[in-house]
Amino acid sequence: MNLQEKALSYREDVINAIQEAIRIKSVEEPPLPSKPFGEGPAEALKYFLDLGKSMGFEVENFDNYAGHIDFGSGDETIGILGHVDVVPEGEDWSHPPYAGEIADGKIYGRGVLDDKGPMITCLYAMKAIKESGLKTGKKIRMILGANEETGWGCMDHYFGKLKMPQPALSFTPDSTFPVTFAEKGIMQVILKKKYEDGEKIRVNGGNAFNSVSEKAFLEISEESGKVIADHVSAFNKNKNYTVEVEEKSGSLVISSAGKSAHASRVDKGYNAVSALMKLISESGYRGGALEDIARFFSEKIQMETDGKSMGIAFEDRDSGELTLNIGMISLENNILEISIDIRYPVTIEKEAVLQGLEKSASDFGMAMEIHGGKEPLYVPRDHFLVKTLMDVYKDVTGDSEAQPIAIGGGTYARAINNCVAFGSLLKDQEDNMHQKDEYLEIDKLDTWLKIYVEAIYKLSK
Template sequence: MNLQEKAISYKEDVIKSIQEAVRIKSVEEAPLPGKPFGKGPAEALKYFLQLGESMGFEVKNFDNYAGHIDFGSGEETIGILGHVDVVPEGEGWSHPPYAGEIGDGKIFGRGVLDDKGPMITCLYAMKAIKDSGLKTDKKIRMILGANEESGWGCMDHYFGKLNMPHPELSFTPDSTFPVTFAEKGIMQVVLKKNYEDSENIKIKGGNAFNSVSEKAFLEISEDSGKIILDYIDSFNKDKDYKLEVEKKSGNIIFTSNGKSAHASRPDKGYNAISALMKCISESGYKGGPLEEIAKFFSEKIKMETNGASMDVNFEDKDSGELTLNIGMISLEKNSLEISFDIRYPVTIEKDSVLDGLEKNASEFGMEMEVVGGKDPLYIPRDHFLVKTLMDVYKDVTGDLEAEPIAIGGGTYARAIKNCVAFGSLLHDQEDNMHQKDEYLEISKIDTWLKIYTEAIYKLAK
């Protein structure tokens, strides 16, 4: 039995382990003693480490921030970086998001693609190499974080506070195949403004910077909201995602429906926040903060995803155009916050983006705060790591025309030197990460196992 056949022999175990991992709701919550990201991420990290230990690997938990699973020895280390936390599930699932149900040849659940499924597969790839008795000259280390989706505090703790060594070469299975050689810069920005007369209005939308808002809500008095109510039917005409209306205790609640997508590809979704503001603006609503907020959106945001009206629609040859996503909005107790997630091209200076945002926000008296971000990543196409992984991908899939790609997503490849994203999405897989009914086609696991087993072995031997 060759190495790839050995890996595929574990397929049923891979399926079972993915289901078990998905059943742990590992969305970040309020910290608990010894659990910096809450109960779920800590339990998911424990699950992975126990699974690795059961395979005969050495494991270590670093304060429930991160953990690693080691196999082999050598002066150099090959790293596999991934995360056990997931984004919130959202609404509208046809299968329970944390059950790992199988239907129509697919495993459904939050995290089957991002990133529990790929990391389980890589762990069984390590097991295949170990059980085959093949000699490797380098240590193989799987590094697991518990906070990738909401801050990277896991990597800051592991590589920063604890000063753990960087592997010499690494990959993360948290993007698409073949090899991601460039990742856009990431910037998370909040625009803020305080009002004195908005207590009778509430706006709420979105649940994360890095997801296109699927729901947005406006609560307003019946008298004030009548003009919007009268316009709803016209706005909804011929639209797939409509606004709904509910009357409650003398108020009208407008619910805007959208389609979630990852913030790196906002064009794949439909932003409920932007749609709500478009409706308010087009209705002719006048008066107070709501008119101003709607005007800001109609002039500076629109339904765009490239930031053109904010004067930040930069573009370059290697990584394409900038993307701008409105992830969240809140107007409560006279305080407005609008949360942006921006992915900017690898050759563009961050300050150029900030200047455009600040200039346009200031026209509406809004203050800007940068609350997070990551610098761009760029590994040359002719780098040994890129070339080796490309060769493995081509050999296994037969896709000889494939070329390295650039993405807007932010992966752990940015956390350390000499790391790239490698898979896990194949070219014929639907990208439904961060969306409802996230699923993994069971038939793809064979290819995943072949690719990752060969890649790990070739890098480590």
């Protein structure tokens, strides 16, 4: 039995393990004693480490921030970086988001693609190498974080505070195939403004910086909101928009529905917050904070995803154009917060982006607070790591024309040197990460197993 056949022999075990991992709701929650990201991420980390231990690997948990699973020995280490946490599930799933149900040849569940499914697959690829008896000249180390989706405190703890050694070469299966050689810079900012006391109006939308807002709501008095409500029918004639009006104890609740997507692929989604603000602006509504916010969107955001109206529509040859996502909005007690996620090209200085954002905010009397971000990643196309992984991908898939790619997503490849994203989405897989009904087609597992077992073995020889 060759190495690929050995990996394929674990197919049913992989399916079962993915289902079990999905059943753990590992969305970040308020910290608990010895559990910095809450119960779910800690439970998911324990599940992975226990699974690795059951395979005969050495495992260690680092304060429930991160953990690693080791196999083999050598002067150098090959790293496989991934995460066990997930983004919130959102609404309107046709299958329960934390059940791991199988239907029509697909496993459904939050995290099945991002990143539990790929990491389970890589773990079984490690087992195949171990059980095959093939010799490796380097240690293989799977490094698992519990806070990738919401801040990377896991990697800061593991590599920063604890000073754990960086692997010589690494990959993370948290993007698309073939090999991601460039990742755009990430910038997350919050625009804030306090309005004078006025009519009690509530606006709420979105649930994460890095997800396109799927739902947005405006609660306003029936009298003030009539002009907006009267415009809904005309507004909905555009098939992209779905807005509904509901009466609620003397108030109107006006809701906007969009389509969720990862902030790195804003073109795959439809922003409910931007659509709601477009409705308010076009309705001719006048008065106080809501008019000011709608005018800000009309002048500085519109339905754009490239930041053009803010003067930040940068692009370059290697990584393409800047993307801008309105992740969340909140207007409560006359205090406004708009959460924005930006992915900027690898050759563009972040100061140029910040200047455009600051000017746009100041034009409307808003303060800007930097919430977080990551520097761009660039590994040359002719680097040994990129070339080796490209060769494996081409050999397994037969896709001889494939070329390394650049993305707007942010992966753990940025956490250390000499690391790239490698998979896991194949060319014919739908990218539904961060969306409702996230699913993995079971027949893709065969290709995943073949690619990852070969990649891990060849890097570790």
